[in-house]
Structure formats: structure tokens, C-alpha cells
Amino acid sequence: MNILVAQSGGPTAAINASLAGVISRAAEEWPDGRIFGGCNGIQGILEEHIVDLKETFCPGGKPDETLLHRLEVTPAMYLGSCRYRMKNFEEDPSDYEVFFGIVEKLGIDAFFYIGGNDSMDTVQMIGDYAQAHDKPLRVVGVPKTIDNDLMGIDHTPGFGSAARFVATEVREIALDTDIYLNDSVVIIEIMGRDAGWLTAASALARMDGSTAPHLIYLPELGFDIDDFLRKVKARLFRYHHVVVCVSEGLKDVNGDYLLADRSRVDKFGHTALAGTGGYLRDQVVNRIGCKVRCVELNVAQRAAGHCASGTDLQESRRLGSEAVGLAAAGKTSVMATLTRTSDDPYTVTYSSVDVHEVADRVKTVPLSWITPDETDVTEEMIRYLQPLIQGDPQTPVKDGLPDYLRMQK
Amino acid sequence: MNILVAQSGGPTAAINASLAGVISRAAEEWPDGRIFGGCNGIQGILEEHIVDLKETFCPGGKPDETLLHRLEVTPAMYLGSCRYRMKNFEEDPSDYEVFFGIVEKLGIDAFFYIGGNDSMDTVQMIGDYAQAHDKPLRVVGVPKTIDNDLMGIDHTPGFGSAARFVATEVREIALDTDIYLNDSVVIIEIMGRDAGWLTAASALARMDGSTAPHLIYLPELGFDIDDFLRKVKARLFRYHHVVVCVSEGLKDVNGDYLLADRSRVDKFGHTALAGTGGYLRDQVVNRIGCKVRCVELNVAQRAAGHCASGTDLQESRRLGSEAVGLAAAGKTSVMATLTRTSDDPYTVTYSSVDVHEVADRVKTVPLSWITPDETDVTEEMIRYLQPLIQGDPQTPVKDGLPDYLRMQK
Numbered sequence: 001m002n003i004l005v006a007q008s009g010g011p012t013a014a015i016n017a018s019l020a021g022v023i024s025r026a027a028e029e030w031p032d033g034r035i036f037g038g039c040n041g042i043q044g045i046l047e048e049h050i051v052d053l054k055e056t057f058c059p060g061g062k063p064d065e066t067l068l069h070r071l072e073v074t075p076a077m078y079l080g081s082c083r084y085r086m087k088n089f090e091e092d093p094s095d096y097e098v099f100f101g102i103v104e105k106l107g108i109d110a111f112f113y114i115g116g117n118d119s120m121d122t123v124q125m126i127g128d129y130a131q132a133h134d135k136p137l138r139v140v141g142v143p144k145t146i147d148n149d150l151m152g153i154d155h156t157p158g159f160g161s162a163a164r165f166v167a168t169e170v171r172e173i174a175l176d177t178d179i180y181l182n183d184s185v186v187i188i189e190i191m192g193r194d195a196g197w198l199t200a201a202s203a204l205a206r207m208d209g210s211t212a213p214h215l216i217y218l219p220e221l222g223f224d225i226d227d228f229l230r231k232v233k234a235r236l237f238r239y240h241h242v243v244v245c246v247s248e249g250l251k252d253v254n255g256d257y258l259l260a261d262r263s264r265v266d267k268f269g270h271t272a273l274a275g276t277g278g279y280l281r282d283q284v285v286n287r288i289g290c291k292v293r294c295v296e297l298n299v300a301q302r303a304a305g306h307c308a309s310g311t312d313l314q315e316s317r318r319l320g321s322e323a324v325g326l327a328a329a330g331k332t333s334v335m336a337t338l339t340r341t342s343d344d345p346y347t348v349t350y351s352s353v354d355v356h357e358v359a360d361r362v363k364t365v366p367l368s369w370i371t372p373d374e375t376d377v378t379e380e381m382i383r384y385l386q387p388l389i390q391g392d393p394q395t396p397v398k399d400g401l402p403d404y405l406r407m408q409k
Numbered sequence: 410m411n412i413l414v415a416q417s418g419g420p421t422a423a424i425n426a427s428l429a430g431v432i433s434r435a436a437e438e439w440p441d442g443r444i445f446g447g448c449n450g451i452q453g454i455l456e457e458h459i460v461d462l463k464e465t466f467c468p469g470g471k472p473d474e475t476l477l478h479r480l481e482v483t484p485a486m487y488l489g490s491c492r493y494r495m496k497n498f499e500e501d502p503s504d505y506e507v508f509f510g511i512v513e514k515l516g517i518d519a520f521f522y523i524g525g526n527d528s529m530d531t532v533q534m535i536g537d538y539a540q541a542h543d544k545p546l547r548v549v550g551v552p553k554t555i556d557n558d559l560m561g562i563d564h565t566p567g568f569g570s571a572a573r574f575v576a577t578e579v580r581e582i583a584l585d586t587d588i589y590l591n592d593s594v595v596i597i598e599i600m601g602r603d604a605g606w607l608t609a610a611s612a613l614a615r616m617d618g619s620t621a622p623h624l625i626y627l628p629e630l631g632f633d634i635d636d637f638l639r640k641v642k643a644r645l646f647r648y649h650h651v652v653v654c655v656s657e658g659l660k661d662v663n664g665d666y667l668l669a670d671r672s673r674v675d676k677f678g679h680t681a682l683a684g685t686g687g688y689l690r691d692q693v694v695n696r697i698g699c700k701v702r703c704v705e706l707n708v709a710q711r712a713a714g715h716c717a718s719g720t721d722l723q724e725s726r727r728l729g730s731e732a733v734g735l736a737a738a739g740k741t742s743v744m745a746t747l748t749r750t751s752d753d754p755y756t757v758t759y760s761s762v763d764v765h766e767v768a769d770r771v772k773t774v775p776l777s778w779i780t781p782d783e784t785d786v787t788e789e790m791i792r793y794l795q796p797l798i799q800g801d802p803q804t805p806v807k808d809g810l811p812d813y814l815r816m817q818k
Contacts, residue, residue, distance in 0.1 A: 040588075180492070399798075
């Protein structure tokens with residue numbers, strides 16, 4: 001069997017681990033098969049921008065484990081990405097006709113798409129088209145997103161690494177904030193437009209004797225600025241140095257984004273967000289008047305390979321491998337998934353889920369995992385998060401820096 | 410002999426390593442002596458906010474190496490900091506009288522102050538007062554600053570760790586930037602108001618086949634916005650994804666800060682800076698019109714213990730230890746220093762420098778280490794930087810996160 005694999009959506013520290021899993025398992029399952037990589041997701045594939053991954057990663061047919069390990073620990077997308085939305089094929093089948101033309105020309109038997117909600121939508125549509133048009137292609141999704149907001153999976157590949165970076169940074173920024181005598185507030189803006197999982201991970205930053213972060217605001221609950229300022233004031237009185245973690249996607253009590261920039265809407269209909277943390281900083285400066293700093297963790301959250309979770313990389317690679325197993329077993333229109341069977345000791349099992357149950361849906365934080373005062377998470381959330389940030393990624397180091405792998409162009 | 414040690418100025422990932430060095434060497438030199446820690450620098454000492462470090466770190470008189478190693482790897486200041494400026498004692502001796510009153514009450518024979526330029530000014534003034542008033546106190550400075558702008562030393566403790574973090578983040582952000590088909594620019598704002606050392610370290614981010622960062626702007630040279638936009642455009646045409654690293658302290662051709670907020674000036678007369686990166690992002694959006702993102706590395710640069718340089722921590726600890734050795738040898742009004750004797754293999758020797766040669770002066774990047782086109786650094790700079798970011802700090806990990814040490818309050 002010959003396969004085609006591509007990556008899509010926003011980067012994570014673990015998405016290349018899934019790619020490594022697809023490559024090594026496919027080389028093992030089908031020693032005579034070819035392994036094609038589609039550059040820049042479906043968008044690049046439609047332009048026939050395709051590379052030979054077997055040639056690069058399996059010289060002489062054998063997987064080069066040293067190279068695959070470098071791929072595994074490299075953040076962002078080795079194959080590049082896209083945010084391309086295919087039209088519904090009943091309305092406009094042209095993209096699908098081009099896609100299946102290429103699939104048939106290259107003799108591809110299985111297509112693997114590594115991505116988040118929007119990418120699973122693409123998997124679903126290509127799978128549906130194949131079924132409706134009697135195409136034998138097996139279409140399998142491999143999950144990833146730092147937002148952890150995919151349905152049908154306990155937690156998403158990429159999330160554990162992002163959570164580890166967020167918790168580490170918040171712990172370090174809390175130490176940094178604590179050193180002067182004057183009262184101060186630091187507001188840390190964390191990614192997550194509709195789901196607060198990553199912001200919730202800031203709670204892991206607490207350590208012996210340190211209560212930071214003192215306030216955690218998730219987008220699942222309506223945000224009230226007056227109540228926020230009252231709480232910051234009360235924490236300042238008690239702790240003098242206050243660390244506040246906020247999701248970029250905070251919404252007011254009407255469910256509208258606090259800081260939506262309505263002039264910018266992307267292809268998937270997502271409104272751009274601008275500066276929730278900066279807005280809150282200005283409010284604290286003007287209405288409380290102490291020293292305030294806003295820190296946006298920004299793209300580092302999704303690219304911090306140097307702080308990746310070993311558990312996350314291992315699971316991400318395994319999910320890539322399992323996806324190949326699913327195709328080998330004849331499955332299609334599914335996403336490879338994992339189910340947690342125990343928190344302590346932490347164990348998971350691997351299986352698959354119908355991609356129709358995943359595509360275009362969002363898994364938010366259960367309200368019961370947010371404390372009644374709406375500014376912290378419960379012990380249940382901590383137990384859920386804790387296993388996901390464990391383990392060193394064993395990133396090879398060269399000249400003092402992570403030795404990442406980049407496609408030679 | 411009894412000693413007093415304190416920390417001052419901005420945090421670094423290595424300043425607690427110097428504190429660990431002072432504690433362990435003092436415990437060794439003077440088994441019967443006491444080791445006092447001044448909280449929040451000279452400001453806290455004047456309020457007699459003093460703790461017993463020997464009790465904490467040397468239970469039963471023996472240094473607890475496990476605890477000292479946790480202290481060594483913990484970023485920011487264990488003892489807290491201040492930005493307090495003592496007046497010239499000829500104008501107003503009151504602070505000095507309070508300080509020496511406490512020194513005499515506690516029977517302190519040596520005072521160690523770990524800090525940067527402004528802190529060395531304090532060391533100088535206390536040393537001068539002691540000499541003028543026949544006080545037997547030995548006063549020794551221990552250098553630190555992520556800015557690397559101290560005179561009288563090859564490079565400053567804390568700089569190597571900050572440089573390692575900056576280079577790592579820039580490498581990761583470059584990978585993140587490279588994934589889409591559309592042209593894009595990312596502007597990374599790096600700390601350093603008058604010296605471009607840390608921004609220069611972004612050049613280490615380059616790896617096989619990647620030319621990012623494509624443009625590096627240091628505050629040592631006048632910045633021209635039209636020339637900048639021309640260069641960004643040219644790099645976009647060639648590379649499509651352009652990474653620009655800029656110092657927060659960029660100045661125009663008249664030597665004025667590009668983004669000074671003149672309404673805010675601190676006690677040392679330093680003007681506050683606001684948003685050089687954001688300003689440049691807006692200029693690129695308005696005048697070039699491609700996708701642009703601004704990333705401020707922010708306080709993480711000075712607090713990223715998880716990405717510290719092992720070499721930096723080791724040297725910082727050794728400088729704390731050497732400072733105690735200088736006091737034991739009867740020296741005063743000096744700063745412990747190191748001199749590089751070879752780049753490859755990298756070797757240094759330890760000695761001391763008269764603090765009058767260090768205080769209130771700034772070591773900027775030599776213009777000969779900036780390339781003629783003014784947007785990159787030379788091979789000489791790379792040779793200088795390379796050894797400083799080597800080595801893993803061996804940070805103990807607990808529950809997946811760095812196990813830092815915090816003073817129990």
C-alpha cells in the first residue's frame with residue numbers, strides 16, 4: 001500500500017511526533033509501499049506539492065530512527081500547514097476531483113491528516129466523498145491541538161507539551177513578580193479561544209508555599225470586569241504580588257468576546273482576538289493604580305519543543321502509528337484516539353472514533369471542574385492534567401540548543 | 410567572621426547560583442561564623458529585614474548540597490530585590506549610618522551584594538563610606554545581569570542563560586513562522602535598553618538551512634524606519650517568512666529611544682520603554698501590508714530557569730564563592746570577576762576588579778562586531794557567545810516541573 005500524509009491547522013510541539021509515527025509504522029506495515037508527504041496540508045496537495053518521505057526517513061527502506069527522533073522532538077510542522085477550507089462537495093466538487101485525481105495518479109491507498117477540529121472536518125468530507133463516489137481510499141485523522149478541545153479523545157496530542165510550558169512559565173514569572181516590596185500585578189494571557197484547558201494548566205504552577213496564580217479566568221464563564229477588579233484588589237491586600245492567568249478568549253456575560261476584532265474573520269469564521277491581557281492591564285492601571293505587567297505567552301506556547309512533555313510526544317507518535325494500523329485493518333473515516341483507563345498509575349488504551357463525532361465540535365472545560373468562585377480549577381482538573389506534563393522529551397542538543405529537523409528546501 | 414549577603418536589581422536565572430556560592434564557601438571558610446541574608450536588597454536591610462541563611466542552608470553547620478542545588482537552579486531572587494538608590498553620603502549620610510549601625514549590631518565583617526551596574530554603585534558607595542569612616546567592613550560585589558553590560562568582566566552571570574533562552578525561543582518561533590504559504594513577518598522584541606548583547610544572541614538560533622533571524626537590530630546603532638521597511642520587503646521577496654529580532658531599546662539616528670515613555674522615569678533616571686516591537690509591527694502592517702506578528706519575550710528572558718545554561722550557573726556559583734575568597738583575603742571595594750583565556754576549548758580564570766571601574770558604566774557591543782549592513786552580527790560575536798549557552802543545568806524535576814526553592818514566608 002502507498003500512503004499520503006499531511007499536517008494542518010496551528011502548530012504544536014508534538015505534531016511531528018505523529019508524523020514520525022505514521023512514517024515508521026507505514027514502513028513496517030508495507031515494506032514495498034511508498035510514503036508521500038503533502039506540503040502545506042490539503043492546499044499544497046491540491047497544487048501537487050508532494051515529497052517522498054520514505055526516501056528521506058527510510059534510506060534503503062529501513063526507518064532511520066535517529067532522524068525520526070529528531071523529527072519527533074521538532075515543534076511546528078515539518079510538512080508545513082494550511083488553513084484551507086474545502087467546500088461542501090455537493091455544492092462544489094472541484095477540489096475533490098483534483099484531490100482524487102492526484103490520489104489515483106500516485107496510486108495512494110490511504111490518506112492520513114494530522115490536525116484539529118477544522119482538519120477533522122476535512123477528513124470527514126474527503127471520507128464522505130470517497131464513500132459517495134466508491135473510491136477505495138482509506139481516510140484516517142490523527143488528532144492534534146494545544147487547545148485540547150477535540151471531542152472523542154481524553155486529551156489531544158500537543159496539549160500536554162503546551163500545558164507543561166505554560167505551567168513552567170507561570171511558575172517562573174510568579175518567582176519574577178515576587179521580588180520587589182511594592183505591590184504588583186502580572187496578567188498572563190494564555191491561548192484558547194473557546195476552551196480554557198490550557199489556561200487551567202496554569203494551576204499546576206503552584207508550588208510549596210506559593211499561591212500563584214491567584215486568579216484563573218477561563219472562557220467557559222462570563223467575565224465581569226468590576227468583579228475582576230474587586231478580586232484583584234482583595235488579592236493585592238492579602239498577597240501584595242498577584243498573578244492572574246486569563247484565556248485570550250474571555251467573553252462577557254452575553255457570551256461575546258471581550259476583545260474581538262470584528263474586522264478580521266478567518267476562513268473558518270473565527271473572529272480574530274486582540275489583546276485581552278493588555279485590556280485588563282489598562283483597567284488595573286486606571287482603576288487600581290498599582291504596578292501591572294501583561295505577559296502574552298504567545299506562539300511559544302505551541303512551539304516550545306524544548307519544554308515538551310515526554311508523555312505527550314510518546315502518545316503523539318503512538319497515535320500516528322495507530323492511525324496506520326487502522327488503515328491497515330481497512331478502517332476509514334475514523335480518527336485514531338486514546339482513552340484514559342487510570343489516573344494513577346496513568347494508563348491509556350488506543351482505539352478509533354468515527355470522525356463524524358469529532359469534526360466541527362468543541363470540547364470545553366466541564367463547569368464542575370471550575371471552583372464555585374469562578375476563579376480557580378478543582379482537584380479533579382489537577383488530577384486530569386498532572387499525568388499529561390510528565391517526562392523529559394530527550395531532545396538531542398547541538399551547540400547548546402535543541403537540534404531540530406527542518407525540511408531542506 | 411560573620412557575613413551579610415543581599416541581591417539587587419532585575420532577576421536572572423543565575424543570581425541564586427551566586428547566592429549558593431556565597432553560602433557554601435562562607436560556611437567552609439568560617440565554620441563558626443554566621444551567614445545573614447538581607448531581604449529586598451539594601452532597602453530591606455535598612456529596615457532590618459534580615460534572615461539567618463546558615464540555619465536554612467547549613468543545618469547542623471554543614472552545607473545541605475541538595476537544598477543549595479535547588480537554590481542554584483531557581484530563577485529570580487530568593488532574598489528578594491530592590492531598586493533603591495542610596496544618596497551620596499557626603500550629601501546625606503543617614504542611610505549609611507543606619508546600615509553601619511545594623512552591621513555593628515550583628516557583628517558583620519563582610520558584605521556581599523549581588524547585582525548589576527546600579528548595585529555596583531551601591532557597593533562602591535558603601536565601600537567608600539567605610540574607608541572614609543574607618544569601618545573595618547569588607548564590601549564585595551558579585552556581578553549579575555542578563556544585559557551583559559558590566560565593565561570589568563568578560564560576560565556577566567545570568568547572560569548565558571538568558572541568551573540560551575532567547576536563541577531557543579527564536580529558533581522555535583522561526584519554525585512556527587515558516588509553516589504557511591502566505592508571506593509573513595514576525596518581530597521578536599528582546600530585552601536590552603542600551604546594550605544589544607542579548608538581541609545579538611538571537612543569531613545563535615540559526616540552524617542547518619534556516620536563515621532566521623533574517624534581520625537583527627541592536628541599540629548601538631541609529632535605527633531608520635524607512636531603511637528597515639525596505640530591508641523587510643527585500644527579505645520577504647526572497648524568503649517569504651521573515652524573522653526580525655529587535656532590541657527593546659532601539660534609538661533613532663539622533664540617539665533618542667524610538668519608543669520612550671517620557672512620563673515614566675525610574676529612580677536611577679532610566680526612561681521607561683514601551684512597545685518597540687508593537688510599533689514596528691504596526692509600521693509593517695500599514696506600509697507593507699502582509700501578515701505580521703509581534704512577540705515580546707518579556708520577563709521570561711530573565712526568569713527562564715528551565716532553559717538555563719549549565720556553564721552560566723556553574724560560573725555564577727563560582728563567582729559567589731570567589732567573592733567570599735576575596736573578603737577572606739582582606740579585599741574590599743572590589744567585584745569578583747572572570748577573564749576568558751580561550752574560546753575553544755573555553756576556559757576562564759577568576760580574579761577581582763576595583764568596583765570604581767565598574768559602577769555606573771555600560772559595556773556596549775563593539776561596533777566592529779556588527780556587520781557592515783548593520784542588521785547582523787559577525788563571526789567574532791558568535792565565537793564569543795557560543796561557549797556561554799552550553800551545558801544542561803540539571804534542574805531537579807518534581808511532578809513534571811522544575812523543583813524551585815522559595816523562601817517560606
